[in-house]
Amino acid sequence: MYIFLSMLAVTDLGLLTATMPTILGIFLFNSREISLDACFAQLFFIHLFSFIESSVLLLMAFDRFVAICNPLRYAAILTLPRIPKMGLMVVLRSVVLTFPLPFLLKRFQYCRDNVLSHSYCLYSEVVKAACSDFTVNIISGLCVRILTMRLDSFLIFLSYVMILKTVLNIASHKECLRVLNTCVSHLCAILLFYISDIGLALTHRFENSSSYFFQILLGYVNLLVPPMINPTVYSVKSKHLRVRIIRAFVK
Structure with missing residues (x-):
């Protein structure tokens, strides 16, 4: 679990790093x-780290699925050498699917309204x-999104259906809540x-009926x-993270 949390933290840091330069440029330097x-x-x-984060959330759902639905084989399935390989496969998949996007855009000439709705660049x-x-x-952008975030969200949904099915078979109500926790x-x-990703996609789809402030x-x-x-x-x-953070601040 902590290895997957580390992957999520690195991905979040990468996403912020990719987004912040233009946002800070606007607010600090009026660029x-x-x-x-x-x-x-x-x-x-931005799209690379978004796709990686989606895949990391899928790996974390798989981790919860194995821990709850097949706990006796958890140590055999999610071994320490296997987890980094899973992370590497996630990164490679995201790179392969994201790499063509800038080149598909570069072949165009741009002569229309070049004012973006956000303070950063999105493919759409x-x-x-x-x-x-x-x-x-x-079409290519839609296919990439289906093969990444939409597929990941569907598999996450299936994993939680299986988790819920397993949890409902637990006789003890207290134990059931502990597992779900x-x-x-x-x-x-x-x-x-x-939810934020779907909301942003809907505002782009119905941009004429949504307010400009809401889009931003x-x-x-x-x-x-x-x-x-x-x-x-x-x-x-x-609990372990909470105790360590409190201990760091107390020191």
Whole structure:
């Protein structure tokens, strides 16, 4: 569990690092422009770390699934050498699926309205500024999203269906609640990540009917709130982390 938490923390840090330069540039230096190449680089890293975070949440759901549904084989399935390999596969998958995105955008000429809705670059926003037909880019972006975040969310849902089925078969009500309590932090992280992502996607889909202020607010919430809240959620729910943090502050 702590190895997966470390993966989540590194991914959140990477997502903040990719997002913060343009946000700080606006608020601290009133810098409101970004070059096309810098925009492509930023959207690559934002989408890369978003896809990695989605996959890490899936690995954490698998961890909970094995721990609750097959606890006797937990140590045999999730061995220490196997967990880093799983993390490496997650990173490789995300890199392979994200790598083509900037090159698909680079082949276009941009002559339309180049004002972005957010203070950072997203694929769905940049592609709309292209002059020529971008249908292929829309389809490819949709396929990448389906193969990453949508597939991950579906598998997470299935894992929790199996977990709930196992938990409901536990006779003791107290024991049932104790088992479910081990999943609370992970469920909070999932809800923070996917609800904000779905909300942002819906505002882009119905941008004409949603207010401009709401689009900007949801854009900040989507990329900044989950990385900032996740450490708090896990620190509060994990006794070992809570004790270590209190001890550090007391010293």
